[in-house]
Amino acid sequence: MALDFTSPQTLDEAVRLWHAAPGSFWLAGGTDLVPEMKATLKQPQRLVNLKDIESLRGIAETEAGVRIGALATLTEIAESDLVRTRYHALAEACRAAASPQLRNVATLGGNLNQDSRCPYYRGAFPCWLKGGQVCFMREGENREASIIGYHECVHVHPSDPPNALVALDAKIITRMNGDTRATPAMDFFRAPLEGDRRMNLLEPGEVVTEIQLPRFPNSQSTYEKAMDRAFWTFALVSAAVRVDLEGDRVSAARIVLGGVAPVPWNAQEAEEGLKGQILSPESVALASATTLVGAQPLAHNGYKVQLARALVKRSLLNLAR
Numbered sequence: 001m002a003l004d005f006t007s008p009q010t011l012d013e014a015v016r017l018w019h020a021a022p023g024s025f026w027l028a029g030g031t032d033l034v035p036e037m038k039a040t041l042k043q044p045q046r047l048v049n050l051k052d053i054e055s056l057r058g059i060a061e062t063e064a065g066v067r068i069g070a071l072a073t074l075t076e077i078a079e080s081d082l083v084r085t086r087y088h089a090l091a092e093a094c095r096a097a098a099s100p101q102l103r104n105v106a107t108l109g110g111n112l113n114q115d116s117r118c119p120y121y122r123g124a125f126p127c128w129l130k131g132g133q134v135c136f137m138r139e140g141e142n143r144e145a146s147i148i149g150y151h152e153c154v155h156v157h158p159s160d161p162p163n164a165l166v167a168l169d170a171k172i173i174t175r176m177n178g179d180t181r182a183t184p185a186m187d188f189f190r191a192p193l194e195g196d197r198r199m200n201l202l203e204p205g206e207v208v209t210e211i212q213l214p215r216f217p218n219s220q221s222t223y224e225k226a227m228d229r230a231f232w233t234f235a236l237v238s239a240a241v242r243v244d245l246e247g248d249r250v251s252a253a254r255i256v257l258g259g260v261a262p263v264p265w266n267a268q269e270a271e272e273g274l275k276g277q278i279l280s281p282e283s284v285a286l287a288s289a290t291t292l293v294g295a296q297p298l299a300h301n302g303y304k305v306q307l308a309r310a311l312v313k314r315s316l317l318n319l320a321r
């Protein structure tokens with residue numbers, strides 16, 4: 001089948017081109033989409049290349065905080081002084097992803113739309129997420145599967161930056177035909193369900209244009225990632241933690257876990273216990289112990305509960321220094 005490649009210069013033109021042909025896909029860095037095409041997991045008829053659209057680039061301060069264009073690469077974000085000083089968790093999450101070569105090309109917009117990395121989904125199995133009847137990971141090799149928040153499919157959301165975006169109360173700005181919508185990062189991701197197996201809220205033809213981060217008066221954040229090897233691999237478990245302080249007391253906290261659920265998982269019980277507390281060994285121990293209280297591990301992934309609790313403890317103790 002012929003593949004049509006288009007490179008529009010403006011967003012209006014890109015949206016028009018996407019809707020003008022059936023089987024259109026957005027193309028950014030191509031680090032996920034191109035391997036999926038080679039594996040025939042995705043078979044676009046038209047690629048709408050976003051990379052010539054200048055308005056989707058850049059990282060800049062705004063009145064409300066910081067704006068990151070969808071085409072910003074993970075390297076640009078990890079190395080941005082603005083992001084490193086104000087949104088440390090996001091810089092660290094981008095730095096912890098993939099390899100330097102991939103980060104130089106991979107964009108934030110593409111990362112938010114990264115497809116499942118479940119080996120059954122990527123392999124030659126008619127799995128549930130691909131439209132089949134059975135989630136093979138549930139009873140099969142489930143060491144890397146979800147332990148909470150899953151329904152029919154037990155895969156985990158594979159991307160690092162979304163965990164930090166949720167912890168930092170980011171908004172994801174998208175364009176659908178002529179309309180623009182702003183979705184809190186917390187609401188953007190979804191666990192695939194019978195009848196709607198999408199991993200996020202994007203409608204066909206909707207495109208991520210930018211990410212907006214709010215200004216925090218007195219806040220610190222951090223990102224920890226546990227992996228099978230030191231780099232160039234996906235998280236077994238990760239933790240994005242933000243703490244807002246009034247004096248020496250916590251006024252608000254966000255604890256968001258990666259590698260445990262089909263979405264960035266917000267550990268609300270742990271957050272609640274920190275409000276009004278000084279970050280002490282006792283309050284940190286309580287937050288750690290109340291992380292993932294409702295988890296339902298599968299046969300081979302119970303270790304993730306302890307790992308998540310350890311990462312939460314380490315993150316909070318680091319922020320307390």
Ligand SMILES: Cc1cc2nc3c(=O)[nH]c(=O)nc-3n(C[C@H](O)[C@H](O)[C@H](O)COP(=O)(O)OP(=O)(O)OC[C@H]3O[C@@H](n4cnc5c(N)ncnc54)[C@H](O)[C@@H]3O)c2cc1C
Nearest residue numbers: 028029030031032033097098107109110111113159160208
């Ligand atoms: C070996 C390897 C290791 C990796 N390790 C990690 C890791 O540890 N952590 C991690 O987070 N990621 C990891 N990744 C994934 C990598 O970060 C993603 O492939 C990358 O972020 C995707 O960005 P891209 O610009 O290349 O997207 P593309 O491949 O161009 O697109 C990916 C998907 O997003 C869609 N898309 C792209 N841009 C937009 C947009 N603006 N709006 C709407 N849809 C859009 C495309 O249509 C496609 O479906 C790894 C990848 C590889 C190959």
